[in-house]
Amino acid sequence: MAGTGKSTISRTIARELAEKKRLAASFFFTRGKKDVSHSGMFFTTIAAQLATSLPVLRTFISDAIDNNAQIFQQGPREQWNQLILNPLKNAPTQSIQLVVVVDALDECDSMQDIQLILLLLEEAKDLKTVRIKIFLTSRPEVPIFDGFRQLSGEAHQDFILHNIPLDTVNADISTFFRQKLSPLKAKHGLGTPWPDELIIEQLVERAAGLFIYAATTLRFIQDGIDGPEEQLSLVLSATKSSLSVTEHLDGIYTTLLQHSVLGKRGYQECEQLAGRFRLVVGSIVVMFNTVSARELAQLLQIRLKIVSSTLDSLRSVVNVPEDESHPVRLFHLSFRDFLKDSQRCSDSRFQIDEKERHTSLFRKCMEHISQLEKNMCNLWGPGVLITEIPDDTIQQSILPHVQYACRYWLAHWRLGNSVEQDIKTIRQFLEQHFLHWLEALSLIGEVSNGAHIIIALEEILSVSRNAY
Numbered sequence: 001m002a003g004t005g006k007s008t009i010s011r012t013i014a015r016e017l018a019e020k021k022r023l024a025a026s027f028f029f030t031r032g033k034k035d036v037s038h039s040g041m042f043f044t045t046i047a048a049q050l051a052t053s054l055p056v057l058r059t060f061i062s063d064a065i066d067n068n069a070q071i072f073q074q075g076p077r078e079q080w081n082q083l084i085l086n087p088l089k090n091a092p093t094q095s096i097q098l099v100v101v102v103d104a105l106d107e108c109d110s111m112q113d114i115q116l117i118l119l120l121l122e123e124a125k126d127l128k129t130v131r132i133k134i135f136l137t138s139r140p141e142v143p144i145f146d147g148f149r150q151l152s153g154e155a156h157q158d159f160i161l162h163n164i165p166l167d168t169v170n171a172d173i174s175t176f177f178r179q180k181l182s183p184l185k186a187k188h189g190l191g192t193p194w195p196d197e198l199i200i201e202q203l204v205e206r207a208a209g210l211f212i213y214a215a216t217t218l219r220f221i222q223d224g225i226d227g228p229e230e231q232l233s234l235v236l237s238a239t240k241s242s243l244s245v246t247e248h249l250d251g252i253y254t255t256l257l258q259h260s261v262l263g264k265r266g267y268q269e270c271e272q273l274a275g276r277f278r279l280v281v282g283s284i285v286v287m288f289n290t291v292s293a294r295e296l297a298q299l300l301q302i303r304l305k306i307v308s309s310t311l312d313s314l315r316s317v318v319n320v321p322e323d324e325s326h327p328v329r330l331f332h333l334s335f336r337d338f339l340k341d342s343q344r345c346s347d348s349r350f351q352i353d354e355k356e357r358h359t360s361l362f363r364k365c366m367e368h369i370s371q372l373e374k375n376m377c378n379l380w381g382p383g384v385l386i387t388e389i390p391d392d393t394i395q396q397s398i399l400p401h402v403q404y405a406c407r408y409w410l411a412h413w414r415l416g417n418s419v420e421q422d423i424k425t426i427r428q429f430l431e432q433h434f435l436h437w438l439e440a441l442s443l444i445g446e447v448s449n450g451a452h453i454i455i456a457l458e459e460i461l462s463v464s465r466n467a468y
Contacts, residue, residue, distance in 0.1 A: 024098035024132060025049035031107040034289045039076055039113040046100065047083035054098065054130070060087035076113065080120045088130045097131040105138040118147035169209045176211075177203050180218050184228045195232065202236055206248050212332050213249050219316040219331070220256050234259055250344045253317070253335060257350050260313045273310075274349035280310040281318070282352040283361060285336045286415075288408045290327035291400070293320070299364055299401040359416030365409035366425055368402050372436035377443060386443065394443050406440050410453050414460075427461070 025046045030036045051058045064082045065071060071082055102121075108114050124132050138144045177200055185194050195203075207213040221231045234255055261277055262270045283296060293311060297304040304324065311320045311328060319329045330336055338344050339352040377389060377397045398406075413422060429437075441450040 022096065022099055024053050024100050026101040026103070028103040029105060029107040031109060037107065038109050039117060042108075042117065043076055043079035043083060044072055047079070047087075050084065050087075054091070054094070056091050056094070057087045060090050076116055077120065080123075085120075085123060088124070088127050088132070091130050093129040094131070097133060100132060100134045102134060102136040105136055106144055114144065115147040115150070118144075119150060122151050166209050169211075170204050170207075173207050173209075173211065173214050174200055174204050176214055177218070181221070181228075184222065188228055190229065194229075199232070199236070206235075206252075208248055210249060212334055213252060216249070216252055216256070216316060216332070216335075220252065220260075223315045246344065249334060250338055250346070253338050254345070254347055254350075256314075256316055258347065260316065261310075261350075270349070276306055276310050277350060278352060278357075280307050281314065281339070282357045284318075284328060284330065285339055285352050286354055286357045286361070286412075287404075288411055289404065290329055291404060292327055293324040295325075295399075295401045295404065296328070298399065299361075299368070299404060301364065301367070355415065355417045357416075358412045359418075359422075362409055362412035362416050362422070363425075365405035365412060366429060368405040369409060369437055369440075370429055370433055372402075372406075372433050372440055374436060374439070376436070376440065386445070389443070398440055398444060402440070403444050406437060406444065407446055407449060410456060410460075414456075423461075426457075430457075 026049070027042055027045055028036060035041050047061055051061045061083055064087065068074075068078075068082060071079060100121075102117075105114055105117065108117070121134050121136075124134060177195075181195055184190065203214070203217065207217075217235055220235065221228050226234075235252060257277075261273055265273070279300065279302070280296065283300060284291075291299065293307045294304055297307045300307075308324065311318055314320070317331055317335045319331055321328070339350060340354055342348075342351050345351045377393055379389070413426070416422075438447075438450060441447050
């Protein structure tokens with residue numbers, strides 16, 4: 001079980017296991033990111049990956065699905081038993097030991113599911129024909145500890161990062177810097193030695209045992225607009241050795257933003273770029289699901305070029321796919337936390353006002369869903385089953401950014417700064433487009449979510465009559 005830096009480490013381990021052909025499957029929980037924020041797709045995802053990494057399991061997993069077509073709608077225990085445990089028990093003996101990586105279990109949104117997952121995974125220890133180990137990371141939260149307390153002693157071994165001697169962590173970070181910076185020396189024709197021992201020591205000292213600092217610093221040096229020598233100089237001049245761990249990380253984030261986003265431009269241009277940053281990155285920070293650059297531009301009703309150019313300057317902290325239709329993600333949640341905290345983000349030009357962003361996104365969502373119309377997929381008659389409608393027809397008729405708006409408009413409103421006009425907008429929408437919205441939810445498979453929204457709306461609108 002791991003604490004600070006767990007996601008970075010687990011992803012590194014997953015990559016190394018994959019290279020060695022020992023990775024059986026992986027699942028990375030992320031709170032607030034739809035399919036990976038809950039356990040609903042956990043075991044089915046693991047099963048699908050097992051069928052790929054261990055071909056002898058394919059027939060057993062396929063047979064399990066054929067024998068129970070409803071397995072994907074059933075609970076975790078049934079999915080674990082039928083799709084994973086029984087196939088593993090029936091598989092021919094394997095000589096290699098495989099590993100399943102489960103990252104950030106604490107970000108699963110159900111405490112009961114967390115403990116059930118732990119209990120079910122423990123059963124893998126009794127397998128005879130296939131040897132599987134589970135590498136699981138989590139913050140040390142009470143439900144996790146309670147879950148492990150229910151397991152037998154031989155079933156697990158705890159490994160707590162902050163209990164590892166700092167000298168050991170520093171040695172690993174030092175090795176990381178040496179190995180990752182060395183190729184830059186040859187690529188850019190830098191002198192020898194570069195970086196020298198003193199610089200490595202300074203970088204390790206500033207990391208203060210925090211691997212995310214080392215990873216972010218490396219990306220800044222590698223991907224910056226200036227050469228690696230200049231980028232490294234900026235890092236070393238950004239912080240002082242007396243700062244705390246959080247301040248070290250905050251210092252590198254501040255330097256990165258000031259240098260990469262603003263550079264040496266004039267006041268007016270800096271203000272414009274900072275405004276674009278708060279609009280684009282601020283939206284990504286508070287949104288309830290990942291979206292592509294193209295979807296974000298459509299949702300915000302701004303040019304794609306503005307979104308792309310803003311994100312291109314942030315590749316040290318944001319994973320920006322080359323394909324603008326693929327989701328954009330922050331490399332680490334610490335960057336999101338930094339931007340939302342005015343005490344940590346000392347440069348007000350980059351601070352994200354969550355309530356303001358939620359309110360703005362709510363209003364954009366309302367603009368999009370107020371354009372919904374009857375029979376938007378041009379169906380040939382009433383009573384058509386969803387399964388009879390081609391998926392590409394739905395995707396073309398209800399674009400991804402409109403689907404996002406349908407799902408999350410109320411959630412953004414609830415977390416924003418409500419004013420009387422917003423309530424009036426909601427009432428007008430319900431009067432004119434309520435049935436169109438329900439139709440859209442049905443088409444994208446979100447009827448149950450719509451039911452929850454309607455229940456919440458009844459309470460909200462009832463309260464608003466007295467408030468406004």
